[in-house]
Amino acid sequence: xxxxxxxxxxxxxxxxxxxxxxxxxxxxxxxxxxxxxxxxxxxxxxxxxxxxxxxxxxxxxxxxxxxxxxxxxxxxxxxxxxxxxxxxxxxxxxxxxxxxxxxxxxxxxxxxxxxxxxxxxxxxxxxxxxxxxxxxxxxxxxxxxxxxxxxxxxxxxxxxxxxxxxxxxxxxxxxxxxxxxxxxxxxxxxxxxxxxxxxxxxxxxxxxxxx
Amino acid sequence: xxxxxxxxxxxxxxxxxxxxxxxxxxxxxxxxxxxxxxxxxxxxxxxxxxxxxxxxxxxxxxxxxxxxxxxxxxxxxxxxxxxxxxxxxxxxxxxxxxxxxxxxxxxxxxxxxxxxxxxxxxxxxxxxxxxxxxxxxxxxxxxxxxxxxxxxxxxxxxxxxxxxxxxxxxxxxxxxxxxxxxxxxxxxxxxxxxxxxxxxxxxxxxxxxxxxxxxxxxxxxxxxxxxxxxxxxxxxxxxxxxxxxxxxxxxxxxxxxxxxxxxxxxxxxxxxxxxxxxxxxxxxxxxxxxxxxxxxxxxxxxxxxxxxxxxxxxxxxxxxxxxxxxxxxxxxxxxxxxxxxxxxxxxxxxxxxxxxxxxxxxxxxxxxxxxx
Numbered sequence: 001x002x003x004x005x006x007x008x009x010x011x012x013x014x015x016x017x018x019x020x021x022x023x024x025x026x027x028x029x030x031x032x033x034x035x036x037x038x039x040x041x042x043x044x045x046x047x048x049x050x051x052x053x054x055x056x057x058x059x060x061x062x063x064x065x066x067x068x069x070x071x072x073x074x075x076x077x078x079x080x081x082x083x084x085x086x087x088x089x090x091x092x093x094x095x096x097x098x099x100x101x102x103x104x105x106x107x108x109x110x111x112x113x114x115x116x117x118x119x120x121x122x123x124x125x126x127x128x129x130x131x132x133x134x135x136x137x138x139x140x141x142x143x144x145x146x147x148x149x150x151x152x153x154x155x156x157x158x159x160x161x162x163x164x165x166x167x168x169x170x171x172x173x174x175x176x177x178x179x180x181x182x183x184x185x186x187x188x189x190x191x192x193x194x195x196x197x198x199x200x201x202x203x204x205x206x207x208x209x210x211x
Numbered sequence: 212x213x214x215x216x217x218x219x220x221x222x223x224x225x226x227x228x229x230x231x232x233x234x235x236x237x238x239x240x241x242x243x244x245x246x247x248x249x250x251x252x253x254x255x256x257x258x259x260x261x262x263x264x265x266x267x268x269x270x271x272x273x274x275x276x277x278x279x280x281x282x283x284x285x286x287x288x289x290x291x292x293x294x295x296x297x298x299x300x301x302x303x304x305x306x307x308x309x310x311x312x313x314x315x316x317x318x319x320x321x322x323x324x325x326x327x328x329x330x331x332x333x334x335x336x337x338x339x340x341x342x343x344x345x346x347x348x349x350x351x352x353x354x355x356x357x358x359x360x361x362x363x364x365x366x367x368x369x370x371x372x373x374x375x376x377x378x379x380x381x382x383x384x385x386x387x388x389x390x391x392x393x394x395x396x397x398x399x400x401x402x403x404x405x406x407x408x409x410x411x412x413x414x415x416x417x418x419x420x421x422x423x424x425x426x427x428x429x430x431x432x433x434x435x436x437x438x439x440x441x442x443x444x445x446x447x448x449x450x451x452x453x454x455x456x457x458x459x460x461x462x463x464x465x466x467x468x469x470x471x472x473x474x475x476x477x478x479x480x481x482x483x484x485x486x487x488x489x490x491x492x493x494x495x496x497x498x499x500x501x502x503x504x505x506x507x508x509x510x511x512x513x514x515x516x517x518x519x520x521x522x523x524x525x526x527x528x529x530x531x532x533x534x535x536x537x538x539x540x541x542x543x544x545x546x547x548x549x550x551x552x553x554x555x556x557x558x559x560x561x562x563x564x565x566x567x568x569x570x571x572x573x574x575x576x577x578x579x580x581x582x583x
Contacts, residue, residue: 062484062485063484064483064484064485082485083386084386084387084388084463085386085387085388085391086387086388087390088390088391185484186479186484186485186486187479187480187481187483187484187485187486188484189387190354190356190459190479191352191354191479191481193416
């Protein structure tokens with residue numbers, strides 16, 4: 001049987017997504033065993049799941065190691081992988097936002113210093129505004145950049161805003177809403193079309209929308 | 212039976228031979244060109260290129276030159292337009308561009324063809340048929356997605372997608388991203404009926420026999436019927452052939468609408484994660500170059516075929532033949548000739564090299580060749 005390879009993002013979101021796939025008729029009970037395995041297979045259903053780092057899901061799918069996967073819109077916007085974005089799962093919701101110190105006031109005469117993990121998103125956003133910026137690429141603890149004077153603003157994911165508040169920062173602008181998306185490899189979509197369409201339909205039915 | 216060529220030639224090399232003879236059979240002549248081109252040529256049509264990064268250098272006369280990132284533009288700049296005639300050429304060239312995955316420059320071997328001039332429905336069919344045959348040459352497990360940018364543009368006009376939103380709308384269509392397309396239509400103030408029409412159009416996917424009647428029913432009376440007629444007649448001309456089953460109508464094939472205007476297509480092979488063939492009708496590019504002609508063509512990306520290669524032979528050679536320094540050249544040569552007679556490969560060495568894998572080790576001694 002032609003197995004369908006599904007890349008799931010490790011963590012709570014991935015577990016939620018797996019439940020949706022299970023309800024859609026693609027169960028793989030071994031995935032719920034408490035162990036360190038990363039690949040799980042259910043030949044009867046024709047599926048193979050694997051847990052990967054959330055930011056790597058799109059790479060697995062684009063390169064065809066996974067036929068489909070679930071990735072956040074933030075990752076899709078940042079890396080622009082050549083994949084189909086088949087469905088908005090409407091979970092893992094948050095937003096990509098510009099945040100700054102509560103008393104921040106933008107001075108358009110100066111180059112804006114922007115600290116972020118999402119350099120492309122920040123660049124595209126400020127390009128669309130015609131604003132000159134200096135991107136400072138960081139890999140974590142972005143929130144401290146404005147506090148220490150490393151940057152004027154940050155571009156980052158905001159879920160509840162608690163971390164921002166605790167660091168005396170506030171959202172200045174929402175760039176784009178984010179949620180988890182079902183993505184598919186373009187070639188796999190052609191050769192495993194029936195299985196992929198079946199998953200999309202079943203998941204759409206679960207979220208109340210019939211495609 | 213496997214010929215020595217079968218085992219030695221790489222997949223892409225076998226494909227090149229097969230495709231060149233295929234294109235020549237349909238009257239396409241080979242177009243050979245230089246590796247370099249004046250950079251100016253690409254500045255005019257930068258968006259036509261798959262990647263806008265070009266390797267440039269200054270030649271001895273001070274001109275800014277480029278390592279060719281594309282073949283089509285070089286072919287187009289030289290042709291002459293004549294009523295009723297078409298120039299049919301094929302090429303087999305290396306191009307240099309940034310590969311999507313690695314964001315680094317790569318040398319990509321490309322085979323393709325161009326049909327330039329007075330393009331009629333037969334030319335459209337012939338090029339699409341040769342695209343299908345090209346894919347069939349590589350593997351029998353292939354799919355050729357076909358779309359029509361004239362139809363897509365007409366639908367975007369009909370539903371009134373504002374000019375500013377066209378790029379974003381086409382991006383959504385290319386990603387089969389229905390949810391964001393609907394959000395975009397709603398933000399642009401389009402009616403629910405128009406949004407639904409667009410949604411239905413991009414959700415269409417399948418074999419022509421299943422999709423074309425739905426497409427005609429969906430767009431009947433809404434767009435210029437000659438566009439639909441052209442699309443249907445080209446696809447239906449495949450009816451009854453082995454290729455018909457491999458075609459898929461898919462409006463997510465979206466090439467740059469500023470250059471392409473009619474039928475566009477993309478070919479996929481099972482086992483290769485991205486499209487291996489891409490092409491379409493690009494009359495608008497010729498118009499921009501000041502030519503009074505139409506054109507359609509495609510390219511096959513041979514670098515991707517590496518993934519289809521059978522696992523490498525487990526041995527570097529069938530026989531490792533060891534010989535002593537000072538061995539008579541004639542004796543050594545005769546021993547090798549005799550061992551290779553049955554088609555075996557022989558690697559002659561004085562010492563056993565590290566990591567060399569051979570089925571058999573032999574030694575040339577005074578009494579002849581012995582197995583060791």
